[in-house]
Amino acid sequence: VKQQVPRVAARILAWSLPEADREAVLGDLSEEFLSRAEELNLRTARQWYWNQVRRSLSANVARRFTESFSRRSPFAGSVQDLRGAVRALRAAPGFSVVALFVLAFGIGSSTLIFSMADAVVLRALPFDEPDRIVVVGSLYNGHPGLETAATFLEWRERQTAFEALTAIADGALIIKTDSQAEEVRLERVTAEFFSVLRVRPPIGQPFTADNEVDGRDGVAMISDALWRSRFGADPNIVGETMKSNMGTKTIVGVMPPDFSYPAGAARPTDVWIPYVVPAKERQRATASRVFTLQLLARLKPGLTVHEAQARIQQITDPVAKQYPKWFGPSGIIGVTPLRELIVGDVRRWMLMLLGAVALVLVLTCVNVAGLTLARASGRAQQLAIRAALGASRFRISRGVLAESLVLSGMGAVGGLVLAWWGMSVLRAAIPGTIPRVSSIALNSRVLWFAVSATVATGLSVGIIPAWQAARTSLFGLLKDGGRSSTAGRRPRRTRVALVVAEVTLAVVLLVGTGLFVSSFLRLMEVDVGFDYHRVLTIAVSAPAEDSAWKARGPAIATDIIDRLKHTAAVESAAAISQGLPLMGLQHRVGVALPPGTSPTTEADAIELRAVSPDYFRALRIPIQRGRAFADSDGSDAPLVTILSEEASEKYFDHADPLGATITIEGRDRTVVGIARGVRQGGPETDAQPLAYEPLVQSPTVRTVDFVIRTHGDPLAVLTQVKPVVWSVDPELAIRSATTLDTLFNRLTAVRQFNMLLVSLFGLVGVAVAAAGIYGVVACDVAERSNEIAVRMALGAGRTRVVTDVLKGVAAYIALGLTAGLVGAAALATLIKAFLFDVQPHDVGVYGLVALILASTGLLAAWLPARRAATVDSLISIKN
Amino acid sequence: MQYDALGEFEQSVLLAIAHLGDRAYGVTIRQEIETRTGRDIVIGALYTSLARLERKGYVRSTMSDPTPQRGGRSKRHFVVSAAGAAALRQSRERLAKMWAGLQPDLRRTRS
Numbered sequence: 001v002k003q004q005v006p007r008v009a010a011r012i013l014a015w016s017l018p019e020a021d022r023e024a025v026l027g028d029l030s031e032e033f034l035s036r037a038e039e040l041n042l043r044t045a046r047q048w049y050w051n052q053v054r055r056s057l058s059a060n061v062a063r064r065f066t067e068s069f070s071r072r073s074p075f076a077g078s079v080q081d082l083r084g085a086v087r088a089l090r091a092a093p094g095f096s097v098v099a100l101f102v103l104a105f106g107i108g109s110s111t112l113i114f115s116m117a118d119a120v121v122l123r124a125l126p127f128d129e130p131d132r133i134v135v136v137g138s139l140y141n142g143h144p145g146l147e148t149a150a151t152f153l154e155w156r157e158r159q160t161a162f163e164a165l166t167a168i169a170d171g172a173l174i175i176k177t178d179s180q181a182e183e184v185r186l187e188r189v190t191a192e193f194f195s196v197l198r199v200r201p202p203i204g205q206p207f208t209a210d211n212e213v214d215g216r217d218g219v220a221m222i223s224d225a226l227w228r229s230r231f232g233a234d235p236n237i238v239g240e241t242m243k244s245n246m247g248t249k250t251i252v253g254v255m256p257p258d259f260s261y262p263a264g265a266a267r268p269t270d271v272w273i274p275y276v277v278p279a280k281e282r283q284r285a286t287a288s289r290v291f292t293l294q295l296l297a298r299l300k301p302g303l304t305v306h307e308a309q310a311r312i313q314q315i316t317d318p319v320a321k322q323y324p325k326w327f328g329p330s331g332i333i334g335v336t337p338l339r340e341l342i343v344g345d346v347r348r349w350m351l352m353l354l355g356a357v358a359l360v361l362v363l364t365c366v367n368v369a370g371l372t373l374a375r376a377s378g379r380a381q382q383l384a385i386r387a388a389l390g391a392s393r394f395r396i397s398r399g400v401l402a403e404s405l406v407l408s409g410m411g412a413v414g415g416l417v418l419a420w421w422g423m424s425v426l427r428a429a430i431p432g433t434i435p436r437v438s439s440i441a442l443n444s445r446v447l448w449f450a451v452s453a454t455v456a457t458g459l460s461v462g463i464i465p466a467w468q469a470a471r472t473s474l475f476g477l478l479k480d481g482g483r484s485s486t487a488g489r490r491p492r493r494t495r496v497a498l499v500v501a502e503v504t505l506a507v508v509l510l511v512g513t514g515l516f517v518s519s520f521l522r523l524m525e526v527d528v529g530f531d532y533h534r535v536l537t538i539a540v541s542a543p544a545e546d547s548a549w550k551a552r553g554p555a556i557a558t559d560i561i562d563r564l565k566h567t568a569a570v571e572s573a574a575a576i577s578q579g580l581p582l583m584g585l586q587h588r589v590g591v592a593l594p595p596g597t598s599p600t601t602e603a604d605a606i607e608l609r610a611v612s613p614d615y616f617r618a619l620r621i622p623i624q625r626g627r628a629f630a631d632s633d634g635s636d637a638p639l640v641t642i643l644s645e646e647a648s649e650k651y652f653d654h655a656d657p658l659g660a661t662i663t664i665e666g667r668d669r670t671v672v673g674i675a676r677g678v679r680q681g682g683p684e685t686d687a688q689p690l691a692y693e694p695l696v697q698s699p700t701v702r703t704v705d706f707v708i709r710t711h712g713d714p715l716a717v718l719t720q721v722k723p724v725v726w727s728v729d730p731e732l733a734i735r736s737a738t739t740l741d742t743l744f745n746r747l748t749a750v751r752q753f754n755m756l757l758v759s760l761f762g763l764v765g766v767a768v769a770a771a772g773i774y775g776v777v778a779c780d781v782a783e784r785s786n787e788i789a790v791r792m793a794l795g796a797g798r799t800r801v802v803t804d805v806l807k808g809v810a811a812y813i814a815l816g817l818t819a820g821l822v823g824a825a826a827l828a829t830l831i832k833a834f835l836f837d838v839q840p841h842d843v844g845v846y847g848l849v850a851l852i853l854a855s856t857g858l859l860a861a862w863l864p865a866r867r868a869a870t871v872d873s874l875i876s877i878k879n
Numbered sequence: 880m881q882y883d884a885l886g887e888f889e890q891s892v893l894l895a896i897a898h899l900g901d902r903a904y905g906v907t908i909r910q911e912i913e914t915r916t917g918r919d920i921v922i923g924a925l926y927t928s929l930a931r932l933e934r935k936g937y938v939r940s941t942m943s944d945p946t947p948q949r950g951g952r953s954k955r956h957f958v959v960s961a962a963g964a965a966a967l968r969q970s971r972e973r974l975a976k977m978w979a980g981l982q983p984d985l986r987r988t989r990s
Contacts, residue, residue: 005950016923017926018930020930021926021930023942023952023953023955024904024905024926024942024952024953024954024955025905025922025923025926026950026952027905027945027949027950027952027953027954028904028905028906028909028922028949028954029922030948030949030950030952031906031948031949032906032909034948052921052922052923055921055923056921056922056923056924057923058923059921059923059924059927060923060926060927063927063930
């Protein structure tokens with residue numbers, strides 16, 4: 001590894017130092033950096049370097065600038081400039097207020113979005129040296145998947161790439177007290193978990209490998225939250241016991257308060273207990289393949305993800321050759337940084353939003369530059385007098401620049417207030433499916449961003465007017481005393497160019513808005529294949545150690561359904577195992593067809609759901625042919641199945657599937673019905689081939705979801721439903737009681753949220769562009785008031801005058817529209833992945849945007865034009 | 880002759896240079912103060928102080944040849960000038976006068 005000082009830090013340092021010290025200080029720091037990098041490590045050395053630079057910054061800058069002020073430097077008189085700027089801004093309150101609002105909004109919204117992207121995507125995970133934490137597992141669709149215990153044991157023993165490798169099995173624990181049972185999130189983990197994540201519990205000690213043996217595993221670590229909520233933050237908690245469905249557990253320690261795993265989860269883990277590898281899963285020869293373990297590891301120092309991947313692949317390859325079914329289809333073992341896995345898809349959304357907000361910021365700059373310019377032309381005379389008194393052109397443009405910096409500085413203060421307020425709104429509004437939301441905050445990184453955005457804004461806003469001020473002809477201005485009929489040609493042309501730019505940017509933003517809004521509308525109208533309104537859903541699970549549940553589960557479910565049907569507010573009730581519709585594809589099983597039909601391959605897996613007879617009625621899924629399940633399809637009756645229309649097409653093509661036999665998950669079933677397709681994988685995923693089996697004929701039932709169609713408000717019925725479930729078996733745990741409506745909203749929440757933000761940007765874009773057009777036209781007609789008055793005195797009609805002005809405006813709106821539409825079309829392909837059911841070049845959207853902008857723009861121009869034309873011409877001429 | 884009063888940090892810097900003799904430059908001065916007092920010194924503060932001392936004529940500096948482990952940059956060596964030494968002595972005497980006659984356990988009674 002090349003040991004080099006952090007380049008950015010060195011650059012900043014060099015800039016901040018007085019010329020005379022640069023050489024020595026940079027040398028000193030790099031010398032000490034190198035010795036630190038050798039003795040300790042590169043990371044600490046870099047941190048130290050950055051730390052030195054950061055803490056030296058204010059002293060250095062102060063020294064550098066006080067020293068340069070004292071000489072004849074280009075910065076002499078800066079304070080004077082700033083004072084002048086404040087005075088000038090106060091002299092033009094109208095301009096200042098409008099500019100401040102626009103700036104505050106631009107800086108505030110970009111700071112807000114940055115803070116969100118920073119918390120969700122950019123910032124490191126809250127663990128020690130988080131970049132070294134990786135997830136290991138066979139790759140499925142590019143993501144490391146779950147592994148078997150046998151694979152874990154093998155890797156743990158033979159791997160050389162990781163400091164530690166741990167296995168995590170997710171689960172639920174029901175904590176019992178005398179009066180009630182409460183379910184909490186559980187993780188069964190091997191002792192390495194605590195060293196992989198480097199947890200240092202404030203109370204007690206984590207359990208060790210000694211506990212990973214049957215009989216010695218009755219210990220638990222608990223979360224800070226559980227410790228407070230359930231144990232009253234008892235400092236003598238170690239040694240206490242709690243009863244659970246998994247036996248009595250002795251508490252050995254409490255996790256740190258800021259520890260939350262899985263990182264960014266809406267519902268973090270509360271209890272960790274040792275994971276004991278079941279005896280029958282230790283050997284491949286005897287074991288059935290159970291993929292339940294997430295493997296988490298900490299890379300050895302200095303090792304890259306790539307090298308670690310190569311090492312683990314090397315020890316796996318021979319095993320995978322012998323037992324291919326124990327590994328993913330590609331045989332490739334993935335080593336993925338934990339952060340990448342968590343942030344995943346959200347990253348692209350966030351970057352897109354950052355892009356949009358960058359456009360807003362640029363638009364803000366262009367707009368305020370236009371305003372400044374319009375104002376500058378009004379006080380060109382004042383500048384000319386200053387020039388005549390001996391101020392250099394440089395000095396004058398610096399004054400103009402100082403003004404825009406002061407303005408954007410004040411705008412930044414407003415923007416930060418806005419961002420701070422927006423954060424609380426955002427935190428509440430942001431969908432729970434976005435990770436790490438709780439860490440959105442105004443921290444130093446966000447402030448740095450705001451400051452840089454402000455300086456960049458100030459400079460870009462001021463640079464054009466400053467340049468204009470420098471090149472104004474003094475002679476001409478002084479000569480006619482500022483009464484010349486029109487301003488110079490050049491400033492006006494620049495102003496028009498800025499308006500064209502504003503229209504362009506607004507069009508781009510508005511096209512984005514249009515595409516997102518129509519995506520969302522299409523999603524709301526999408527036919528998911530069933531009716532999810534007014535349906536209550538609860539998940540019911542039995543005690544995990546109850547081995548009889550597998551056999552009893554369907555019977556219990558049937559019992560519950562029977563009793564629910566007799567509840568007043570319940571219209572129909574049914575049960576489904578292996579996951580509700582829309583909630584994901586998670587139970588794919590093999591399919592084989594009888595001789596005579598098209599042969600199946602490995603890829604021909606099908607999603608399988610076990611449902612009770614009334615399922616199709618409760619969710620209003622039409623049975624297109626054949627019949628639904630009936631009570632007569634009992635556990636002893638012939639095995640039957642219902643296929644979705646997609647499955648029927650895929651496996652039987654045009655043949656008639658009714659009555660045919662199909663082998664699903666190794667069992668021969670007769671097809672008795674064809675049901676309409678259902679979007680099982682989510683609202684944005686097309687319906688996939690799906691097979692149903694009667695719940696009572698299912699070999700694998702663990703957790704059952706009930707779907708209950710109600711007469712009134714579903715959640716109101718919940719109080720009646722719970723006692724019914726417990727009347728069947730008081731040991732049953734009820735989880736995630738909610739409505740299908742809520743689930744659907746949760747699934748579409750991210751899209752809705754993004755749509756709202758992008759729409760906000762689009763609206764702002766239009767408003768700012770309209771304000772820009774208004775400003776330029778108002779300025780224009782004011783300068784031409786003489787000419788207009790003369791024309792009207794000579795008999796030109798009011799309409800004629802207004803039309804003439806509008807014609808000019810229409811020309812540059814059209815120019816901006818064209819540029820904007822072309823730009824939007826180019827950029828739209830970048831957001832193609834975010835669109836749903838809408839083409840990036842949807843003609844309707846582009847047309848509508850053009851219409852909206854053209855009419856808004858003309859309206860913004862019409863107001864000042866009409867006012868100019870109503871002024872009494874005599875007054876105008878006299879002036 | 881009267882010298883400008885020295886701040887505590889300036890005294891530390893001057894004394895560190897004196898201790899180091901001809902080995903005094905940024906890195907060693909920083910480390911000398913750090914090992915003796917346990918204070919964590921930021922390079923920016925150190926050079927601010929050195930610049931002031933040099934302006935007052937209490938230290939003199941010379942640039943040496945560049946070395947590779949410094950990224951090819953030169954060192955700036957510092958020595959305490961005669962005036963610097965005199966100023967140090969004066970500061971010490973002034974303080975000693977202020978301390979004279981106080982109970983030896985002053986610090987404990989105050990803290």
